[in-house]
Structures are given as C-alpha cells and as structure tokens.
Amino acid sequence: MALKFTRLTRPAVRALKSGERINEHGIVAERQSNGDCRYSINIMVDRQRIHRAIGRESEGVTREQAERTIESIRTKSREDRLDLPSGRKTHRTFLEAAEEYLARIEHHPKHGRNLLRKTQHLRKRLIPHFTGQQLSRLTELSVSKYMKDRLDRGVAIATINRELSTLSHFLTRCTEWGWIKTKPRIDKGQEARKQIVVLVTAQKHALLDAAVADQDPVTWLFCTIAMGTAMRHSEILQMQWQEIDFAQNRIYLAKAKAGQREQPMPPRLAARLKSEWEQLGQPASYLFPAKKKNAKQPHRQTMAKQFRRSVVRAGLDPEKVTPHILRHTAITELVTAGVDLPTIQKISGHKTLAMVLRYTQLSDDHIDKSVAKLDGVFPDLVTPKLHKASTTIGSKAA
Numbered sequence: 084m085a086l087k088f089t090r091l092t093r094p095a096v097r098a099l100k101s102g103e104r105i106n107e108h109g110i111v112a113e114r115q116s117n118g119d120c121r122y123s124i125n126i127m128v129d130r131q132r133i134h135r136a137i138g139r140e141s142e143g144v145t146r147e148q149a150e151r152t153i154e155s156i157r158t159k160s161r162e163d164r165l166d167l168p169s170g171r172k173t174h175r176t177f178l179e180a181a182e183e184y185l186a187r188i189e190h191h192p193k194h195g196r197n198l199l200r201k202t203q204h205l206r207k208r209l210i211p212h213f214t215g216q217q218l219s220r221l222t223e224l225s226v227s228k229y230m231k232d233r234l235d236r237g238v239a240i241a242t243i244n245r246e247l248s249t250l251s252h253f254l255t256r257c258t259e260w261g262w263i264k265t266k267p268r269i270d271k272g273q274e275a276r277k278q279i280v281v282l283v284t285a286q287k288h289a290l291l292d293a294a295v296a297d298q299d300p301v302t303w304l305f306c307t308i309a310m311g312t313a314m315r316h317s318e319i320l321q322m323q324w325q326e327i328d329f330a331q332n333r334i335y336l337a338k339a340k341a342g343q344r345e346q347p348m349p350p351r352l353a354a355r356l357k358s359e360w361e362q363l364g365q366p367a368s369y370l371f372p373a374k375k376k377n378a379k380q381p382h383r384q385t386m387a388k389q390f391r392r393s394v395v396r397a398g399l400d401p402e403k404v405t406p407h408i409l410r411h412t413a414i415t416e417l418v419t420a421g422v423d424l425p426t427i428q429k430i431s432g433h434k435t436l437a438m439v440l441r442y443t444q445l446s447d448d449h450i451d452k453s454v455a456k457l458d459g460v461f462p463d464l465v466t467p468k469l470h471k472a473s474t475t476i477g478s479k480a481a
Contacts, residue, residue, distance in 0.1 A: 293396035311352035313413035325367035
C-alpha cells in the first residue's frame with residue numbers, strides 16, 4: 084500500500100527555507116544553507132534504529148528514492164525473519180538472549196559450570212556494552228570493538244580473555260539452539276606467561292598446620308586433598324563421600340573440568356579420608372556441604388577466604404600463594420620425581436600433554452640430574468688419539 088503524505092509534499096519541500104526540515108513516515112527533507120535539499124531516513128526495524136543519508140536534490144535524489152530504500156530495508160528484515168523459530172516475530176536482542184541463556188544453563192550439569200562468573204561477566208560487562216543490539220547482527224568487528232573498549236579502560240588482557248570466554252560459550256549455545264546461524268570469530272589477546280610458583284616442603288607443612296588451626300573445621304581437609312591429588316579448587320568442593328573408593332584409592336569425579344574421571348590418591352591420604360569418614364558416621368553427602376540450608380548449590384562454591392587466612396597465618400604471601408598453587412606444586416613434584424607425563428596427565432586431569440607441559444615447571448636441578456644420565460654412554464677412560472689415514476694395499480711406507 085502506497086504511503087500518503089500530508090506534510091512531505093513536493094510543494095512543501097520546495098517551500099523549505101535554509102535550515103528548515105520536514106519529517107514524515109521516517110523520511111526527512113532538509114534545506115541546506117547552499118539551497119540544496121538533503122533527503123535521509125530515520126526508522127525502527129526489528130527494534131533497530133536505522134539512520135541513513137539518501138542524497139541531495141542536486142544529485143537527482145527524490146522522496147520516492149527514500150521510500151524505496153525504506154521498503155528495501157523492511158523487505159530484507161522480513162526475509163531474515165523466515166528463519167526465526169515458530170512463534171517469534173523478531174530476532175532476539177543480546178539482552179533477551181543472554182537472560183534466557185542464563186536461565187537455561189542454571190541447572191545444566193555441564194554448561195552450568197562457573198555460573199556465578201558467567202552471570203557476572205554478562206550482566207556487568209557484556210550486556211551493558213551490547214545492550215539493544217540484535218543478536219544475529221553480532222560480528223567479529225563487534226567483538227573487536229568490545230575488546231578495544233575494555234583495553235582503553237585499562238582492563239588487564241587476562242580479565243578481558245575471561246569475559247570473551249563467557250561470550251564464546253554464550254554464542255556457541257545460541258548457535259546450537261538455533262538463535263543465530265553462525266558464531267562470529269572471537270580472537271583473544273596474548274597473555275604474558277606467569278612464572279609458576281610452587282611451595283617447598285617446609286612451606287607445605289606450615290600451611291597445613293595453619294589450616295588445622297583455622298576456625299573453619301574443613302580448611303585442613305581442603306588443603307590436604309589439594310596437596311595430595313593436584314585436583315582443581317572446584318573439583319575438590321564437588322566431592323562426595325559416596326564417590327570415594329577407599330579400597331582402590333580412587334575418587335570418582337562426575338563434574339571434572341575435562342569430563343568425568345577417576346582421580347587416584349596416595350595411600351596416606353586415602354587412609355586419612357577414611358578415618359575422617361568413619362568419625363563422621365560414614366556419610367554419603369558432600370565433603371564441603373553448603374553452609375546455608377536454602378543455598379542454590381548443595382556444596383560450597385569457594386574456599387578462598389579460609390585458604391587466604393591460612394596462608395597469612397603460615398607467614399606466606401597471599402598474593403602469590405593461591406589454592407591453584409597447590410595444584411602446581413603437586414604436579415611439579417611428580418615431574419621432579421621422574422614420573423612420565425602420560426601418567427601425570429591421568430593424575431592431573433588435563434586434556435592434553437601440551438597442557439601438562441604448560442602447567443609444569445621443571446627446575447634447573449631436575450634438568451641437570453636428568454641430563455647427567457647421558458654420561459653412561461661414555462667410557463670412564465676416553466683418550467682422544469690422532470688417527471692417521473690407513474695405508475692402502477700396494478702403497479709404500481713413507
């Protein structure tokens with residue numbers, strides 16, 4: 084159906100004085116100081132504001148061309164909506180998709196991991212930046228602009244990369260659920276490699292003594308398991324008594340980072356856990372149950388405060404000694420003990436050997452001892468001698 088104009092008529096446009104304008108049906112005609120008339124459009128299509136210059140009368144542009152441009156934009160939008168799920172009339176905005184994503188993954192056994200961190204990234208950083216933007220129009224350039232904006236604000240590249248990881252997970256799910264056709268490429272920044280800090284034996288003993296003295300009765304249990312298994316912080320907190328096989332010295336981890344696995348543990352740790360289990364009346368619940376009865380998760384989400392108190396009490400630097408340091412320490416001890424990398428991979432739960440190498444720090448002393456084993460290929464008495472060329476048959480001696 085053709086548009087009817089009551090204000091933006093040809094006589095009205097011709098009557099415009101310098102600086103005056105007429106706006107009707109999203110079309111704007113403005114008389115410029117040089118006497119020329121400039122046409123532009125300003126419309127909303129699928130919740131997106133489109134403001135575009137069409138051209139000037141001196142270039143042959145008329146109101147009819149502005150009308151055709153608007154119709155073309157709306158026709159393309161209708162074509163895009165043919166791929167929408169049944170019941171939807173418009174594409175999801177970033178905000179709508181993000182909130183629905185959080186609701187869907189909240190109780191998902193795999194996608195719901197680190198839900199608190201994902202929620203914070205989305206609601207505090209990503210949604211405010213992309214708010215109002217149509218999800219299907221998110222591009223690689225959009226992601227690059229987000230990264231630049233965060234860098235300009237002085238945010239560390241490591242922090243930005245964590246936020247981009249959340250964005251990547253969000254967009255992957257959007258693709259799987261049919262909300263968008265393809266996921267835009269997300270390039271993370273290059274992080275500076277940090278020196279891996281490990282604890283020596285005396286520091287480990289001091290930390291364990293401090294953990295035993297902590298006011299939280301399970302702090303020592305957390306530190307003991309971390310030192311004896313190289314398990315991750317979150318994996319330890321998800322442990323259940325019923326999933327510990329004391330006969331085989333194994334812990335079944337149903338929600339490990341790299342997928343479910345059986346975690347081996349040393350005999351002394353197994354014996355200590357069994358003793359604790361028996362003293363508690365052989366429970367089947369979590370080792371680190373939630374403190375509040377109405378908590379969203381049945382187990383604790385962090386032991387960071389308790390661990391920090393123990394680190395300070397042990398006289399160590401809380402800025403360097405974190406729960407993950409115990410994992411680094413345990414893996415490094417396995418390496419220096421000469422354990423082969425595939426075995427370390429099974430113990431640490433890394434996906435690849437490359438990740439084992441990345442998280443393992445070999446000391447110079449260990450390297451020197453390893454290289455020294457090559458001495459066995461040399462005899463004790465090796466005296467270099469000058470060898471002359473052998474005399475060929477029939478030749479005469481000099």
